[in-house]
Amino acid sequence: MKTRTEDQHRSTLFVCLVAGIAALAGLLFGYDTGVISGAILFIKQQFLLTPGREEMVVSAVLLGAVIGASVSGGVADYFGRRRSIIVTAVLFLFGAVGSSLAPSIVVLVSCRVLIGLAIGVASFVAPLYISEIAPPHMRGGLVSLNQLMITIGIMVAYVVDDAFSGGASWRWMFGLGAVPAMVLMVGMIFLPPSPRWLVSRKDLDKARAVLSRVRGGGDVEEELRAVQGTMDQEAGGWSELFRPWVRPVLFVGVALAFFQQATGINTVIYYAPTIFEFAGFGSAKQAIGATTIVGTVNVLMTVVAVWLLDRVGRRPLLLAGLAGMVVSLGVLGAAFHFSKFSDALKWIAVGSLICYIASFAVSLGPIFWLIIAEIYPLRIRGRAMSLATVANWVFNFLVAMTFLTITDTLGKAGAFWLYAGIAIAGFVFCYVFIPETKGRTLEEIEEHLRSGRSLRSLGS
Numbered sequence: 001m002k003t004r005t006e007d008q009h010r011s012t013l014f015v016c017l018v019a020g021i022a023a024l025a026g027l028l029f030g031y032d033t034g035v036i037s038g039a040i041l042f043i044k045q046q047f048l049l050t051p052g053r054e055e056m057v058v059s060a061v062l063l064g065a066v067i068g069a070s071v072s073g074g075v076a077d078y079f080g081r082r083r084s085i086i087v088t089a090v091l092f093l094f095g096a097v098g099s100s101l102a103p104s105i106v107v108l109v110s111c112r113v114l115i116g117l118a119i120g121v122a123s124f125v126a127p128l129y130i131s132e133i134a135p136p137h138m139r140g141g142l143v144s145l146n147q148l149m150i151t152i153g154i155m156v157a158y159v160v161d162d163a164f165s166g167g168a169s170w171r172w173m174f175g176l177g178a179v180p181a182m183v184l185m186v187g188m189i190f191l192p193p194s195p196r197w198l199v200s201r202k203d204l205d206k207a208r209a210v211l212s213r214v215r216g217g218g219d220v221e222e223e224l225r226a227v228q229g230t231m232d233q234e235a236g237g238w239s240e241l242f243r244p245w246v247r248p249v250l251f252v253g254v255a256l257a258f259f260q261q262a263t264g265i266n267t268v269i270y271y272a273p274t275i276f277e278f279a280g281f282g283s284a285k286q287a288i289g290a291t292t293i294v295g296t297v298n299v300l301m302t303v304v305a306v307w308l309l310d311r312v313g314r315r316p317l318l319l320a321g322l323a324g325m326v327v328s329l330g331v332l333g334a335a336f337h338f339s340k341f342s343d344a345l346k347w348i349a350v351g352s353l354i355c356y357i358a359s360f361a362v363s364l365g366p367i368f369w370l371i372i373a374e375i376y377p378l379r380i381r382g383r384a385m386s387l388a389t390v391a392n393w394v395f396n397f398l399v400a401m402t403f404l405t406i407t408d409t410l411g412k413a414g415a416f417w418l419y420a421g422i423a424i425a426g427f428v429f430c431y432v433f434i435p436e437t438k439g440r441t442l443e444e445i446e447e448h449l450r451s452g453r454s455l456r457s458l459g460s
Helices: 004-022 024-034 036-046 051-079 081-101 105-133 136-165 170-175 178-189 195-200 204-214 221-232 238-242 247-262 265-278 284-309 314-337 345-361 364-374 378-433 442-450 455-459
Strands: none
Touching (some): 004 024, 004 105, 004 136, 024 036, 024 081, 024 136, 024 178, 036 136, 051 378, 081 105, 081 170, 105 136, 105 195, 105 364, 136 284, 136 364, 204 221, 221 442, 238 247, 238 378, 247 378, 265 378, 284 314, 284 364, 314 378, 378 442
């Protein structure tokens, strides 16, 4: 006969398996955003791209992501988190194959937009699904597993770019993304729906069965009643997003989306080889090789963040990471400003980017996605996360589309100092508004907000 401890151990392993498979959506997110950084160096040569068209190719994914995130909140609430992830896997698969076979820039951009649609959905549905499956004491680490997989996807993309850079084989760079897409599609077919989504569809028996499986077979009636209680208090329409007690958390989600992107992270992800070429690396292969160092640090520090989030908490990591981003961006700007006086620019650039990516990886990288998966009411969680995700991708698109233009206008030093200034504003915002959600159930967070107390007082 199995003991309760054995049941809990089995359920913990199962929850980790569920989170690991769902987080493959994050790996595809990272791979398909990171792979363009190396591929674009060869695409612009083959198709003789102007800077404007180069920005268009890089930003096509972001345009698709904005569209995908815009329409997917209601879809995730209606059809479910699990089914939505399966659809994204299919889109990733077709987009990867289409990009690798594209005969023209028009076809390539169209396929990258298709991939962007998948990313727009996956970027919030995967952490949402994981957050609704995970027990409170594991939620921070498991939701952030999605961010870890994003960083692994980016690193894999850099390694693949480096491996195929010798032959300028950008088509293989895109095409290999089909492999994890197929694994995600097949894996999600065998996973359970979100129990909280099942409650929203009035399927209590199935919700009870899923909760029992992921909580170790114990009594889940109290958790089920708490979920039902939050459901009964909500009408769940778009108008609910703007109720007085919801508006503060809506503002926090959109503001965090702005600071995550406007501090320049995706200028590093999309243009890291270009930045290293600016800094004096002599060839595309050397620049791409240096970029793999940045990708490796991104993964390692995200592992650290996953380990710390449920121990140290969200807020301390967020503030410490933003402080590190301010310093590293300031140093990077200074390196470019004084470049004519130093032959060490390339190594200062590498060091600054490593410090920057490490600081981001333990703060805004995972914590934005974790916070927006925690703070929104259940019945409107899909729509609210969709809105925050749309804002994230809009800001992402604007930053990517303007980076080369900003460097031409303000200079390379001015561009990074601009991002440093935004990071300072982000530190102040997070100090004033962001609460500590470590160890709280999703229902406790919602009840706190319903009581009329401020979001910031949650961790007090």
